Each structure stands twice: as C-alpha cells, then as structure tokens.
Amino acid sequence: MFSFEVLTLFPRMVAPPLAESILGKAQARGLVDVKVTDIRDFAGGKHRVTDDAPYGGGAGMVMKPEPLVAAIEAARPGRAVLLGLQGTVFTQRAAQRYAALEQKLILVCGRYEGVDERVLDFVDEELSLGDFVLAGGEFAALAVVDAVARLVPGVLGNEESAGTESFAEEGLLEAPHYTRPPEFRGRRVPEALLSGDHGAIARWRRQQALRRTRERRPDLFGRLRLGPKDLELLAELDAPPV
Numbered sequence: 001m002f003s004f005e006v007l008t009l010f011p012r013m014v015a016p017p018l019a020e021s022i023l024g025k026a027q028a029r030g031l032v033d034v035k036v037t038d039i040r041d042f043a044g045g046k047h048r049v050t051d052d053a054p055y056g057g058g059a060g061m062v063m064k065p066e067p068l069v070a071a072i073e074a075a076r077p078g079r080a081v082l083l084g085l086q087g088t089v090f091t092q093r094a095a096q097r098y099a100a101l102e103q104k105l106i107l108v109c110g111r112y113e114g115v116d117e118r119v120l121d122f123v124d125e126e127l128s129l130g131d132f133v134l135a136g137g138e139f140a141a142l143a144v145v146d147a148v149a150r151l152v153p154g155v156l157g158n159e160e161s162a163g164t165e166s167f168a169e170e171g172l173l174e175a176p177h178y179t180r181p182p183e184f185r186g187r188r189v190p191e192a193l194l195s196g197d198h199g200a201i202a203r204w205r206r207q208q209a210l211r212r213t214r215e216r217r218p219d220l221f222g223r224l225r226l227g228p229k230d231l232e233l234l235a236e237l238d239a240p241p242v
C-alpha cells in the first residue's frame with residue numbers, strides 16, 4: 001500500500017476529490033492510503049494560531065513554524081515535501097521517483113505569504129507545480145497525489161496506459177487519440193488507425209508523437225535521443241508530397 005499524508009490548514013479543500021474516481025477506487029481497494037491532517041491540530045493556545053505577521057513588515061501573514069514542524073514530525077517517518085514556488089518543478093520523472101518510494105509521501109501545504117523559512121530545515125525538499133502562484137499548496141498537493149497514485153502498480157485498470165502516455169518516455173508527447181465515429185463533421189480518423197495493422201498503427205503513433213513534440217514542445221524535442229527509426233519517420237514527415 002502506498003501512503004500519502006497531506007498537511008493543510010484547509011482539510012475540506014483536499015479530502016473530497018480524493019474520494020472520487022481512480023483515487024477513490026485505489027483507496028477502496030487498499031492500494032493507496034491518503035490521510036489529510038489539519039495543521040491547526042498542532043497549534044497550541046486557546047486560539048490555535050497558525051500564522052503571524054512577518055518580521056520586517058510587509059503585506060500578508062506567514063505560517064508559524066511550531067505547528068507546521070510539529071505536524072511534519074507527527075507524520076514521519078516519510079519523505080516530507082513542502083509545496084512552494086521556490087522548489088524544483090514537478091515533472092513526470094519526479095512522479096515516477098515518488099511512486100517508487102518505499103515510505104510515506106508527506107505533502108506540506110503553505111498558505112498566505114508562505115511558511116517561515118526555518119521550516120525548510122525540517123522537510124526533505126521543496127516542490128513547485130510551475131511558475132504560477134496558487135493561493136495555497138492544496139491544489140498542488142492534490143495534483144501530486146493524483147499523478148503519483150496512478151503510477152502505483154494496480155491503480156490503473158489497464159497497466160499499459162501509464163507506459164505509453166506523454167512523458168512516459170522522457171520528453172515525448174503522446175500521439176493523438178480518436179474514438180468512434182470514424183467521421184465527425186467532415187473530419188476523418190487517420191487511415192492508419194482504422195487499418196487494424198498493429199505495425200502500421202505503432203509506426204503512425206510514433207511518428208505523430210515525434211511530430212507533436214517537435215511542434216508543440218521544441219524544448220523537450222531538443223533533448224530527445226532520437227534513434228535511426230525516428231530520424232526516418234521525421235524525414236518522411238518533412239518530405240515534400242509526391
């Protein structure tokens with residue numbers, strides 16, 4: 001069983017989506033366990049205060065270190081990851097790395113202006129979802145749980161679907177998908193997919209994956225290690241029509 005624990009000031013923002021769809025089923029089947037912990041439970045005093053004004057002045061509030069660190073320590077053993085804008089950016093590679101962990105993944109959600117800097121000494125790493133500012137770490141934590149849980153063996157119905165999708169191979173986007181009908185408002189499904197010829201389908205998919213990555217993510221394309229077969233497929237794309 002793979003375990004997650006999300007530490008948050010807003011448990012109700014996190015818990016409901018976990019009960020749905022793939023995540024809900026994975027928990028019901030005992031493959032994944034997700035605990036949501038209220039950081040406020042670790043705050044002392046009558047008012048259980050979790051934030052305070054920043055030293056040096058300025059706008060907003062800062063999450064106090066004591067309740068956060070107490071919550072992290074109570075959640076251990078496990079790998080503690082703080083969701084934060086200054087962390088390394090989350091990728092499929094990181095999701096694969098986490099899914100292979102043999103310990104609990106503890107996700108710590110910041111709020112307000114962020115957390116007291118000293119909390120960084122009590123986590124194993126800081127992780128960002130990307131270069132945009134969320135109001136809190138909750139949706140970032142949910143994104144990480146979702147991406148990692150579906151890589152846990154047995155969670156996806158069809159084991160294959162995690163292997164062929166975008167980024168499964170470092171830096172390659174997936175080929176486009178089609179379903180019935182074969183023609184929709186004048187747009188036909190590519191012939192190769194209708195052919196029933198598995199070799200031709202695999203070839204077409206590889207070629208489309210290369211094409212899409214080159215067109216849409218030149219940054220990823222530049223880092224791909226292309227084999228002779230790939231170069232052939234690209235040359236075919238670039239050849240003038242006969």
Ligand SMILES: C[S@@+](CC[C@H](N)C(=O)[O-])C[C@H]1O[C@@H](n2cnc3c(N)ncnc32)[C@H](O)[C@@H]1O
Pocket residue numbers: 082083084085108109110111112113114115127128129130131132133134135136137138140
């Ligand atoms: C409003 S943000 C704090 C922004 C901070 N004052 C700054 O300018 O860098 C509050 C919390 O949301 C979370 N957060 C916001 N954007 C995020 C992102 N892209 N990835 C991960 N966590 C994020 C972090 O936990 C952060 O502490």
